[in-house]
Amino acid sequence: MDILNLYQELIIDHGTKPNNHRILENPTHTSEGYNPLCGDRIKLYLKIEKNRIQDACFKGSGCAISTASASIMTDMLKGKTQLEALTLFKNFKDLVTSSSDKEPTHELGKLLALSGVKVFPSRIKCATLVWHALNDALKTR
Ligand code: ZN
Helix, strand or coil: HHHHHHHHHHHHHHHHCCCCCCCCCCEEEEEEEECCCCEEEEEEEEEEECCCCEEEEEEEEEHHHHHHHHHHHCCCCCCCCCHHHHHHHHHHHHHHHCCCCCCCHHHHHHHHHHHHHCCCCCHHHHHHHHHHHHHHHHCCC
């Protein structure tokens, strides 16, 4: 199967049936993101205990790309330390904004499906919206 088709399916899959799309009771960290260019609105909830992300979920409405990004991100955050989460944020930002063709790190996993947005600058904000919310949530504590 063509890798681009595979990536598109992953985005459609996560964009229409996102994982972790719910409100978290008693979150330790929250943040909101809004992308006026597209109308994406996301609220991120985290529960961090013993320096590890025990739970991560989001509520919001947006396009398939912002929803897929939030779905995959919240899946990947569980079990990570805050430092690991911030490193993932940096690697993901590099993936979608960098023009270099250096091999992306293996750790990105399903996030590689979103790498295609870098040729659509208006879509980069969709893909990174939830990640900036993550960055804000972790920095405000
Ligand atoms: Zn969008």
